[in-house]
Amino acid sequence: MCLAAAQAADNFDFVEMAACNPGNMNQQWMHDAESGAIKNLLCLDFGSNDQVHLAHCFPSLASQQWTYDSVTGHIKEQPDSSGKCLEAPTSPDDSAGIRIATCDASELRQQWSVGGHVVPTTTKTTTTRGSTTPGTSASPAGNTFQRLPQLNCYPGAGATGVNDKSLLDTPMSHDACRQMCLDEQGCEGVVVVRNSNPGRCWLRAAISPADCIASTWSDLWVRVSQMTTPAHTTMTSTSTPGAAKDHTMRSFFGLCLMAPGGAAAATTQVGVATCALDEAAQQWSYVVEAAASGTQATGQIKNGEALCLDSPARGLVSLLACDGASTQVWAFDMNVGQVKSQGGECLEAPALTADAALVRASACKWSNQLQIWSIADWQIPTSTPTPTLSAQATTLTTTRKMVTTQSTTPSPPSFTELAGPCRTQSGDAGVFTALTASIAECRQQCSSKAVCVAFEVGPGSHCELHEVGIVSADSTLTAYQCFIKGEHAPTLAPTIVPTTLATTLVPTQPPTPAPTLAPTPAPTPAPTPACGP
Structure with missing residues (x-):
């Protein structure tokens, strides 16, 4: 039986067990090892009664954070201090449904096969390793990583160094640290500072998680052969001689x-x-x-x-x-x-x-x-020549009847760039998907997804596609940039600089009196001299 999102799980619903059907996409789940979310449109969650259901994704909710133990097959609540694991019902008709229960290594209903990783059918698990001589461990099985939170492994405590390398000299992002492990022969995993990205990076080999020590500041990432198949990816069938080809x-x-x-x-x-x-x-x-x-x-x-x-x-x-x-x-x-x-x-x-x-x-x-x-x-046409498009309309004539339809190609969305990683109103990273991509590829991915409201880029081809509520960036982490899609960009109010308005007092001058206009006196006539006889 397979874990399945219940019918019409559009907002909030319980999950169920159903007969496995590879073509049924409500049985496809994506496990984000970074955030711990297990998602099929909505995220796997549990309530106070330990009943498991689907709900809108909120990375900050502890009830939506899970880890997968590929050795025991347990899907554990994260952090696993409660010691509870995802448990299937005794039968598909069991009214108790899927829940979390105290982890029990002997309980088959708590053993899950995830993606390409199948839990052994025997109760005894045998781990096969190469030589445990430092620097000579067997090559890891694959190029993907599984996160084991709150573990620290070092020589003498569950791991060895790699080719005489321990702490890398330069702080780097978690993505870059994992890439360094892929590039280093014999590396089986890395230890990173859980709340510091970028931060210090340690390469590890001959890893035995059971022998590592608990840690509040570090996470262990181990290389594994396969991880969970992302939901809604293109599904292909493997053909065999004589098998019917799928045209459905x-x-x-x-x-x-x-x-x-x-x-x-x-x-x-x-x-x-x-x-x-x-x-x-x-x-x-x-x-x-x-x-x-x-x-x-x-x-x-x-x-x-x-x-x-x-x-x-x-x-x-x-x-x-x-x-x-x-x-x-x-x-x-x-x-x-x-x-x-x-x-x-x-x-x-x-x-x-x-x-x-x-x-x-x-x-x-x-x-x-x-x-x-x-x-x-x-x-898909492969031999039809691609017509040259010009600013003027062009009539295309072919041997088959064609109907001209007009379609408007939308302009690429604009983005507002902010310094620092993307943050929601509450200050966390919100709901996002982590990728390894260049800035141009990350922008293209966000532009093409209606649900993407912002993307974040950083060192080591770091790319995050954010889905909801991004309103700002953490400007203290300058190695990252947040680009918020046009219609979702916050409207920034104009910056008002407080101004002290002081009245300049100018001494009042008495008004200048208008000149008094007086009539001009007539000239006094000169006395007439008297004439004598």
């Missing part, structure tokens, strides 16, 4: 898209059914118009040679004769698995509890599991 389109819950009445029946409504590789009504091909651009492809979804999946503005999806209409053109988003019509609606499978099993076109919602699909058969 599978819903999140493992049912296959089906044309009722078979491939010869046109104008029929499309549904889902139990998958059968040899069923003609379940054989679909995605005929892509051109090579995929970024993470999205566009083309027709065909059943046979002449029938195409057709969508109304909103409602049930039909199978009609292919005529090149825009209602028969579908875009497949490889990041989230959504199949979108040109009208912006998403192909949605019926709920498992629905009376009818018909497929609809509905408003897109990235967290709706019913809108997630995998497509097995892609037909």
Whole structure:
């Protein structure tokens, strides 16, 4: 039996055990060893009654932090001071459901196989190692790492040095430290300072976690052969001679898209059914118009040679004769698995509890599991010359009928750069996915994901894609930069510099009196001299 996200787990629901189905994406989980989250759209959580359920992801919640012990198969609460492990019910019908219980090495219901790592079926575990001579341990099995929190391993306590190397001279990011281990022959893992990134880095060989010591300041990262398969990645099947080739389109819950009445029946409504590789009504091909651009492809979804999946503005999806209409053109988003019509609606499978099993076109919602699909058969043109695009419209003439459709390519989103790692309103890192990528690749990844609101870059090809609530950056860690996507960037209020307004007092001058205008006196006539006789 496999751990599965319960049907319609869109907001909050319990998990369940179900018959294993590789095509059922509600049985695919991603374990982020850095944060401890186990995620299938929503995160594995538990409450005060120890019942396990799904809830929105919050990395700061201790109830969503888990570690996987590849030796015992235990999925432990982190930190594991409580000594509790994930435990399956006694039967799928057990009302107690999946819970956490006191860890017990002999309890088979607490032994989990994760991804490519299968827990041994015997109760006794034998660890096989190469030579324990310093510097000559066997080569590690793979290039991925598993985090064992709060452990310190050193010569004499569960590990040896590597090629006479112990503490590396230069502080570095955790990503860079792990990369140094990959580059150093014989290195089996690293010890890092858990709350300092970048920080000091120790390379270790001949690691025996059981002989290491508990530590409050350090984490051990060990190299392992395989880690958990990320949810919603493209699924491929391994073909064997004589095996039927997979041409199905599978819903999140493992049912296959089906044309009722078979491939010869046109104008029929499309549904889902139990998958059968040899069923003609379940054989679909995605005929892509051109090579995929970024993470999205566009083309027709065909059943046979002449029938195409057709969508109304909103409602049930039909199978009609292919005529090149825009209602028969579908875009497949490889990041989230959504199949979108040109009208912006998403192909949605019926709920498992629905009376009818018909497929609809509905408003897109990235967290709706019913809108997630995998497509097995892609037909991508490889020999058609790529037309040269110019500013002016160009008429393309070919030997087959083509219908011209116009699509607007959205401009790449803008980002606001902040110095330091990304932080939410509460000061933590929020929900994110860690990658190893260049700045350009990290930007491209965030640009193409609708749920990405910011990305963070740093030393050693460090890249984090953040999903919610990033509003600032920790400016004290200058080795990192946070880039917040356009519409999510905080609106910065204008900086107001306090100004002391002092009144300049100017002595009041008495008004200058206006000149008095007086009439000009007439000139006094000179006396007339008297004339004598």
